[in-house]
Amino acid sequence: MKKILFISASIIFYIFISAGYSIAEKPEIVLTFTNWTSPTSPPGRATEKWIEMIETSTQNRVKVRPFYNATLLTGKNTIDGILRGVADVGMNASSFRPERFPMMALLNYPHPYKHTMVPVMIAWEMYNRFDPPEFRGVKVISFSCNGLGEKGGGFFGRFPVNSIDDVRGKEIRSTGTGVQALEKLSASPVFLPVSEIYEALQKNIIKGNFTTFEIIKPFRFNEVIDYITPFPAPAAVMFTIVNEERFNAWPDYLKNAINDMSMEHSEWAGGFAHRAGEDGLAFAVENGVKMTEISPAEKAKMMKVLSSMTNEWLEQVRARGLPAREWLDEFNRLLEKYNNYY
Secondary structure: OHHHHHHHHHHHHHHHHHOOOOHHHOOOEEEEEEEOOOOOOHHHHHHHHHHHHHHHHOOOOEEEEEEOOOOOOOOOOHHHHHHHOOOOEEEEEHHHOOOOOHHHHHHOOOOOOOOOHHHHHHHHHHHHHHOOHHHOOEEEEEEEOOOOOOOOEEEEEOOOOOOHHHOOOOEEEOOOHHHHHHHHOOOEEEOOOHHHHHHHHHOOOOOEEEEEHHHHHHHOHHHHOOEEEEOOOOOOOEEEEEEHHHHHHOOHHHHHHHHHOHHHHHHHHHHHHHHHHHHHHHHHHHOOOEEOOOOHHHHHHHHHHHHHHHHHHHHHHHHOOOOHHHHHHHHHHHHHHHHHHO
């Protein structure tokens, strides 16, 4: 009998060795991570980086299973899914549901951010100071954003943009707060998924895009556009969250690792997205797209038109009984602070 038991144990041990790991290397905790987009996009790369960081910092005691392309939770139901325990960790963009994230909605308007890290740092400070009800039940463990900055976003398409008159009546694709912004600028906003932009430009269904430049290179939009113009683009402040109750039940080594790397991961994600936005502009110009500029006076005129979006946000959010004025005052203070820093 002892001989049989010894042989059985040996076989089990051999199976583990053949699989490439030992019994001691089996993770203590396996987490699921949901992301609405592809693994090759900047948010996908940020997810990949978070997984790498948490597995390394816990010495592989924790393993993470990622689910990309909304295979587990969609962009609009990520926070609700995290609250229900469908996934352990989730990354999402607040711009998907501005009514659900009123404080974050303020950050997503086309503000004159000088660097992608500006809205990221503003998000962290406002989250920590106000503990907004939109995040009740979850804990933010990282903030990030789409690639912004003075060369990270704006207009690109079939026509040059030098003034507000150039966009009037034009069919321009955008998403999120970009749609509202185009309406304010008297353009004709069109919503299309990114996968349909190339053909829409090719067939002249749309005349241009108002978004960040990071999408130009992977989708080779340089082949169907003639002009590109830097201008404050709509932001999409993103967050990575965990269920607060579940987080509190995790062992200290995991909680400490997550807390310790929150800012480091935010800086990595913001920096990666920022470079992607600037690279999109450089790639377009290197491949024959002409860059046009909007004069400071004309830019100020356009930004004044867009400022009405913030005024409307103030009234709508204040009507919900939320501290909109306090949020806006703090946002303006932090915008100046971090624009001077970056």
